[in-house]
Amino acid sequence: MTAKPWLRKLMLTAHVSSAVGSAGAVAVFLVLVVAALSAGNQDFVRAFTIAMDVAADYVIVPLVSAALLLGIIQSLITPWGLIRHYWIVFKLVLTAVTLAVLLPQTANINRMAQAAQRLMDSADIFTVQLSLALHAGGGLAVLIGIVALSVYKPRGLTPYGWRVAGEGRGR
Template sequence: MNMRPGLRKIVLVAHIVSSVGSLGAVAGFLALAVAGLTSQDAQVTRSAYVAMEVIARFVIVPLVSASLLIGVAQSLGTTWGLFRHYWVLAKLLLTLLTVIVLLLQMEGIAHVAAVAVETTLSSADLLGLRRSLVVHAAGGLVVLLVTTTLSVYKPGGMTRYGWRKLHNQKGDPV
């Protein structure tokens, strides 16, 4: 099933916007995580962690989820397919992994933000969790850069399923 050209372009724009928006939001989240971890100013630290929860909950989770859902819809509605090319499959798996890790991290993000609201964090308070936020944000940024690179370069290579579909469309025996 192929989308009509007008719909395909709208879906492509939505996918690009959600993906690039995710990239920018995660970069901002990482900057706040580093500021929260390294700042000597208690107000900066508190503000950073509260802002991180808001950004994660209301910007990053919706954008990454939208990117995943729109990407699946786009692949099913175009000739690329969801399982035909390794680069599409890699993007799907990386984005799915990103969503899962992000959702698992939300509890820790909310906890640090709640503690920051109620008390002044010392440099030793919740240090492991605060470092984890930096590491996971940096990892998420790398994954988003990899998926963006895959989208631009589209490295060759069809899956076995893709080869079968290609040969079936040409009328070749499998």
């Protein structure tokens, strides 16, 4: 099923906005983690930690989820298809893996924010923050790679894509 051009453009705009927005949100999260790691003042550490919790729960998770869902919908209403091109399959897998890694990390972020509110030992918070910094840095690299796949669209059809192209329906 191919949607009308106006709907495809609307969906593409929403998909790209959520994907690029999630990369920006993870970049801000990484800055908050690094600021918390380098802050000497416990009040700043608590403030940054609580801000990380809010950013993860209300910005990052929704944007990555939206990018995944909108990407799947976009692939189904355009001639590109979901599994015809390797670059789309790679984006799908990378986004799904990013979300799978992100969701358990939100539990750590929530625990850390609760601990910061209870004035937990700063050594425990530091260990979790260091882990979050590594995850945020890796997540940012993956999200930028996903956006790059959208722009460069490396050549190569999947076996399914070749079959469809042989039937005269592919691109």
